Amino acid sequence: MRPNHSPIIKLDRVALRYGNGPEILSDIDMELSPGSFSFLTGASGAGKSSLLKLIYLALAPSRGMVSLFGETLSKLDPEAIQLLKRRIGVVSQDYELIPHLSVFDNAALPLRATGKTRKAYEANTKELLDWVGLGDKLSHSPRTLSGGEQQRVAIARAVMTKPEILIADEPTANVDPDMGQRLLRLFMELNRSGTTIFIATHDMHLLDQFRANRFHLENGSLTMSSTK
Amino acid sequence: MSDTTPITEAPILPDNQPEERPLFFIMAIMSYLTALTLLFGLMGFRVSQSWQQDLAGSMTIQLLEAADPLDPNPGPKIIEHIREVSPRHKASVVSEKDSRALLRPWIGDLELPGDLSLPVLIRLDALPQDKLTELQSKLEVSGFEVDIDDHSVWRKNIQRSWRGVQLGMLAIILIILTASISISSYATQSVLRARQNIIDVLSHVGAKDQFIAKLFVSRFGGLGLKAACVGSILALISVLVLGLFIGFTGSDLQKIVGPKLSDLIILGLLTAIMGIISGVTAGHITRSKLRTDRVSL
Ligand SMILES: Nc1ncnc2c1ncn2[C@@H]1O[C@H](COP(=O)(O)OP(=O)(O)O)[C@@H](O)[C@H]1O
Ligand SMILES: [Mg+2]
Numbered sequence: 229m230r231p232n233h234s235p236i237i238k239l240d241r242v243a244l245r246y247g248n249g250p251e252i253l254s255d256i257d258m259e260l261s262p263g264s265f266s267f268l269t270g271a272s273g274a275g276k277s278s279l280l281k282l283i284y285l286a287l288a289p290s291r292g293m294v295s296l297f298g299e300t301l302s303k304l305d306p307e308a309i310q311l312l313k314r315r316i317g318v319v320s321q322d323y324e325l326i327p328h329l330s331v332f333d334n335a336a337l338p339l340r341a342t343g344k345t346r347k348a349y350e351a352n353t354k355e356l357l358d359w360v361g362l363g364d365k366l367s368h369s370p371r372t373l374s375g376g377e378q379q380r381v382a383i384a385r386a387v388m389t390k391p392e393i394l395i396a397d398e399p400t401a402n403v404d405p406d407m408g409q410r411l412l413r414l415f416m417e418l419n420r421s422g423t424t425i426f427i428a429t430h431d432m433h434l435l436d437q438f439r440a441n442r443f444h445l446e447n448g449s450l451t452m453s454s455t456k
Numbered sequence: 457m458s459d460t461t462p463i464t465e466a467p468i469l470p471d472n473q474p475e476e477r478p479l480f481f482i483m484a485i486m487s488y489l490t491a492l493t494l495l496f497g498l499m500g501f502r503v504s505q506s507w508q509q510d511l512a513g514s515m516t517i518q519l520l521e522a523a524d525p526l527d528p529n530p531g532p533k534i535i536e537h538i539r540e541v542s543p544r545h546k547a548s549v550v551s552e553k554d555s556r557a558l559l560r561p562w563i564g565d566l567e568l569p570g571d572l573s574l575p576v577l578i579r580l581d582a583l584p585q586d587k588l589t590e591l592q593s594k595l596e597v598s599g600f601e602v603d604i605d606d607h608s609v610w611r612k613n614i615q616r617s618w619r620g621v622q623l624g625m626l627a628i629i630l631i632i633l634t635a636s637i638s639i640s641s642y643a644t645q646s647v648l649r650a651r652q653n654i655i656d657v658l659s660h661v662g663a664k665d666q667f668i669a670k671l672f673v674s675r676f677g678g679l680g681l682k683a684a685c686v687g688s689i690l691a692l693i694s695v696l697v698l699g700l701f702i703g704f705t706g707s708d709l710q711k712i713v714g715p716k717l718s719d720l721i722i723l724g725l726l727t728a729i730m731g732i733i734s735g736v737t738a739g740h741i742t743r744s745k746l747r748t749d750r751v752s753l
Pocket of ligand 1: 246252270271272273274275276277278279
């Protein structure tokens with residue numbers, strides 16, 4: 229393997245505080261190379277979700293610089309930001325599904341939002357939803373799904389576009405171990421095709437199974453622990 | 457194990473939401489008022505048009521002093537003189553009832569005292585200048601003192617008051633349209649608040665502002681269009697029903713001023729304008745909201 233030159237995600241002395249509160253994250257330096265697979269660990273409340281939000285452009289840092297794909301975000305216009313978002317798949321902790329849309333329509337939303345017609349995405353969407361075990365619930369409303377099922381819809385939506393970066397916030401928190409395995413295989417497959425994966429998790433079982441970078445958040449600081 | 461229900465693509469914005477109803481009703485009312493104003497305006501235009509044509513093609517002779525003051529009915533004698541100048545010329549004595557009606561534009565709807573004696577008026581088709589001079593000298597010779605009016609003063613007056621009415625109606629329509637803009641922007645804002653989750657998800661998956669704005673433009677444009685259709689149709693029905701009530705339907709007057717096919721085209725235009733107002737306002741409000749909500753990175 230050729231060594232990777234420029235990082236696909238780069239945080240440079242990034243700090244974050246909410247309003248006038250204390251700094252949740254301070255002086256975070258982090259680099260992920262393209263095609264890497266990394267986990268983010270840390271106690272509940274350590275700031276994992278906040279760190280991910282900085283990367284998937286839902287939050288702006290109080291200090292420091294975030295760069296994606298070699299582009300410094302503070303220098304981009306809104307249009308360019310939206311185009312960047314299309315290259316990132318996100319599974320957040322609150323699944324943010326649209327309640328009046330079916331499972332199918334929710335999963336297909338990123339493709340629809342970029343102007344694709346149903347014909348172009350129908351087969352892929354069905355296949356993917358089948359893979360995450362929702363093939364029999366395509367026309368259901370998210371309201372009728374369990375937490376774990378909703379999470380799987382969000383995962384399908386995130387990987388739908390074969391994004392260059394996939395960010396997932398505790399994606400296996402609400403599913404049984406079997407489904408957890410299945411989802412991880414999905415992420416690995418995506419990773420094999422080149423997607424950079426960054427997953428926040430508590431799931432030790434998950435961590436122990438894969439060769440992956442590990443970052444650990446504690447007291448607002450990030451440490452790179454080990455590569456198993 | 458596959459869901460066999462056929463997949464239909466649902467609209468990204470939910471249909472028939474309660475937050476959208478006030479906008480529909482208010483836009484319908486606004487369109488109703490605008491359409492009514494327009495319809496009455498168009499009818500008024502035709503009344504004044506046909507009235508002016510009538511006046512331009514005719515003259516009125518007012519008898520100031522008869523040749524024989526004891527003659528109770530000097531009108532026919534004057535008509536004889538007219539026929540001498542121009543045989544078979546259309547001319548008639550205006551009945552007392554019509555005389556009173558003619559006075560109404562000048563003195564309003566006041567009841568005139570019944571015993572007020574009205575001047576003798578003769579209505580005739582316009583005469584060319586040479587025949588007119590001939591008639592004038594003939595009447596003078598016979599001892600009639602008359603005032604011949606070619607209606608130019610009336611026509612000017614009608615024109616002037618019609619212009620005033622026109623301006624007034626234009627002002628009303630402008631006020632209603634302006635109000636419609638602020639109402640749709642207010643309504644759009646409240647619907648946007650209710651759709652915040654959808655906007656967030658769309659923005660999250662990389663939808664451009666233009667895509668999101670377009671959803672609201674077509675939703676509100678369609679809503680405005682539907683509301684305006686309802687308002688315009690109700691206005692048309694109101695005018696027709698009103699016509700029935702005041703006995704206007706079926707009268708000669710209706711043929712001249714009653715709703716015409718061309719009115720429908722203008723109402724259609726109005727409907728389109730209302731749709732455009734709601735659509736454009738929605739687009740503008742959505743885009744400016746997306747700009748303000750943006751996390752500056
Ligand atoms: N929107 C917010 N406003 C204020 N404080 C927040 C907000 N989101 C998170 N926090 C705080 O930031 C800290 C880190 O939260 P979070 O990033 O969710 O941690 P984790 O995902 O590791 O559990 C917590 O103390 C939490 O209360
Ligand atoms: Mg969290």
